[in-house]
Amino acid sequence: MTTTLADAPTAGAGAGRAGARPVPVARILRLELVKQFSAWRVRLLIGLCWLGPGLLVFAIDQQSTLPSDTLFGRSMHATGWAGSLVVLGVAGTWALPLVTSMVAGDVFASEDRLGTWRHLLVAVRSHRRIFAAKAIASVSVIVLLVAGLAVSSVFGGLLAEGNQPLIGLDGHLLSGGDAAVNVLLAWVCVLAPTLALAAIGLLGSVALGRSPMGLLLPMLAALGMQVAQLLPLPVPVRLALPGYAFISWNGLFAAPRQLGPLLIGVGVGLVWAVVATALAYLLFIRRDFTNVNNDGAGRRVLTLGVLPLVGVLAATVGVVAVTAGASGSGIDQAKVQRSVATAFAHLYRSQQAQMRQPPVTEAQLQTTAVCDKSDGLGAQEGSGNDWRCTVSWIAPGYNATAQAIYQLNVTANGRYTADGDGPVEVNGYFLIVTDGKAVPNPLWQFDGNVDLLPG
Structure with missing residues (x-):
């Protein structure tokens, strides 16, 4: 008979400690945050996210040639708010998937590589609290990194060009105050697909153990969604992909605002974040931690990981098609x-x-x-x-x-x-x-x- 994580307090800690109270979540969370901020890659990401965008935007603003093929790129000499939007467009494609892979994709797998699961289980005595602390710690670090990208890019743009009006996507002029509000809302909205990728990273980290595929899973998922957005997909399928809010923030800069696709994208991203996190939790509590050769979920990856997410995608496509009344390409x-x-x-x-x-x-x-x-x-x-x-x-x-x-x-x-x-x-x-x-x-x-x- 094998012992799962739910049985670990009795089997690993011994009869003398079986009745001890589990360690509070706050203490475990502090430990997990120390682990996160002690890792060199997280420190490097913090430095890059809080300094890199501002320096890059300021440097580009000093050049005569602008990234005119990027949305709002040709407006970088006109207003300081355009630079943050250029960074946001690039971040949704590359930076945010990388951040979620490096943080959430490794939060459980690192224990497999170091072989510290048994020590952690004996010390904490609660699998639920371990999962909650690791999930909260990874999300906290990711939100900090996203905030760094936003604050740094805004500061760099304002330092270079100031609080000037911004030309929207329908040609209307947004005052500096209106542009500031919309830029802030755009960064807040991309948190939803970022959390969805983070949840996919948690799922991959739990399911695949020390395998590098768990670390790469959020980036591969983001790449797949980017390729899908280039294809002539029907509108319900396009909007049902959890990464669509990386694109649909564009609607904030039209008059009237195109909020329909944005709200759908945010909602779908949050649904995926909740479902993928729940699946990661189910895999985590069913994993056999007594077998040192078993560092993943095995065949349960398919039944408790892949198939439910496919079902969520199919369900959201149906809901969007019925509620939004959209069909075809949506472009006529x-x-x-x-x-x-x-x-x-x-x-x-x-x-x-x-x-x-x-x-x-x-x-x-x-x-x-x-x-x-x-x-x-x-x-x-x-x-x-x-x-x-x-x-x-x-x-x-x-x-x-x-x-x-x-x-x-x-x-x-x-x-x-x-x-x-x-x-x-x-x-x-x-x-x-x-x-x-x-x-x-x-x-x-x-x-x-x-x-x-x-x-």
């Missing part, structure tokens, strides 16, 4: 036309203000856009770099219709980049000269976002 001709026309109208007003022209209202402009995909051949929906839009508006002071051409590259998640293709005096040049000073032309190239959910 009407949405693209409406988004491009709105963004152009906002940015045209900004351009006129830069050129010291008389102010004009959007009602006076009467902006419309006609867009087609693949020269009108085939279905007028879906992602691709073959969208072409003709924007029309009433030229101020002339009472005549003017037009501009844009080539669009629309990604599968609804984000697009509009590249001006004439006329030259409107969107033909990257810079415009006003009062003898060259400033960026807001109509030369701009980013936008299509809400994937029905209007």
Whole structure:
């Protein structure tokens, strides 16, 4: 008969200590936090997260070339808030999966490598408290690292460019205060998918023991979700992936805010965090700690690890499909036309203000856009770099219709980049000269976002 962790107090501690009270969670938590902060990799991550983004943003702001292919990258010379959003976009792709792997993915496996489980069980005498303390400690460190990324990037951006207004994804101007609130909300929202990856890391650390795959599991899961977001998936499947909130914070920077995809992404991330943590706990209390050759869950990984998460994915896809009423790619001709026309109208007003022209209202402009995909051949929906839009508006002071051409590259998640293709005096040049000073032309190239959910 084997002894599981639930039986460990009696078998490992002896009859004289079997009735002793378990160690309080607070004491175990202090021990786990000491372990975390004593590890060189965690100290290195703390230094990188609290210093690296600020230094990087400040250094980029001093360069003449900006990361224009990154969302809000071309705005880094205009406002200090853009730098934090650039860091957030990169962090969701690389930094946050790495952080969860290095912290949560190793919190249980480190005991297997060191062979300290028996000593820990005898000292603590409660498997539930051990699991709770390790989970809380790892989440605390991860939240600290995320806070470092946010604070450092904001400080570096404000130091370089100051609290200037930020141009949103539909061309409207956010004041410094509004930009600050939205940047803070965006960082808070990405905690949900980060916690989901952390829970997957806990599950891998428990299930796979000293195997390096447990450490890599959050990064592999994040990579798989990133690849999936590049594919032409139906909207319910896209929104049901736990990492979608790494992308959907973009909706905070449109007017009105596109909160539907963001709230769904946050909710799905939290559901995955709870389910994966519960599965890790079930595997942990059923593990045989008396066999030194057994450092994982064996066949239970499939029944208590993989299959339940597949079931959660299937269930969330069904719930999103029914409640959100979304289907297909979520990108159609009407949405693209409406988004491009709105963004152009906002940015045209900004351009006129830069050129010291008389102010004009959007009602006076009467902006419309006609867009087609693949020269009108085939279905007028879906992602691709073959969208072409003709924007029309009433030229101020002339009472005549003017037009501009844009080539669009629309990604599968609804984000697009509009590249001006004439006329030259409107969107033909990257810079415009006003009062003898060259400033960026807001109509030369701009980013936008299509809400994937029905209007």
